[in-house]
Amino acid sequence: VRIAVVGKYTDLSDSYLSVLKALLHASVAFRKKLVVDLVPSCDLEKTTKKENSHAYKTAWKLLKGADGVLLPGGFGDRGVEGKILAAKYARENNIPFLGICLGMQIAV
Numbered sequence: 457v458r459i460a461v462v463g464k465y466t467d468l469s470d471s472y473l474s475v476l477k478a479l480l481h482a483s484v485a486f487r488k489k490l491v492v493d494l495v496p497s498c499d500l501e502k503t504t505k506k507e508n509s510h511a512y513k514t515a516w517k518l519l520k521g522a523d524g525v526l527l528p529g530g531f532g533d534r535g536v537e538g539k540i541l542a543a544k545y546a547r548e549n550n551i552p553f554l555g556i557c558l559g560m561q562i563a564v
Contacts, residue, residue, distance in 0.1 A: 460522035462497050462500070462519065462538065463494070465530070496535070497538030500516060515538075519545060543555065
């Protein structure tokens with residue numbers, strides 16, 4: 457199962473460690489191979505399309521290839537638009553979605 461974790465701290469190796477471990481435990485329990493794609497939320501935003509089209513295309517390709525979308529918690533304005541776009545994409549395309557803290561607030 458391929459899960460897109462969309463957040464703004466994807467470049468830090470252990471920012472989402474507890475989330476990744478929880479996904480791993482769930483995948484073992486269901487005997488599924490887990491593939492996690494860390495998607496920088498700011499790369500989904502339209503401003504990135506103008507500034508770095510490669511990063512924009514890569515982020516959307518990862519999101520569109522996911523079997524599920526997870527939006528972890530966070531704070532501040534940076535990357536929020538990208539998280540909103542990810543939640544909207546999941547909702548409009550019937551992709552399973554899990555929002556944690558700010559991720560759930562964005563979904564609502």
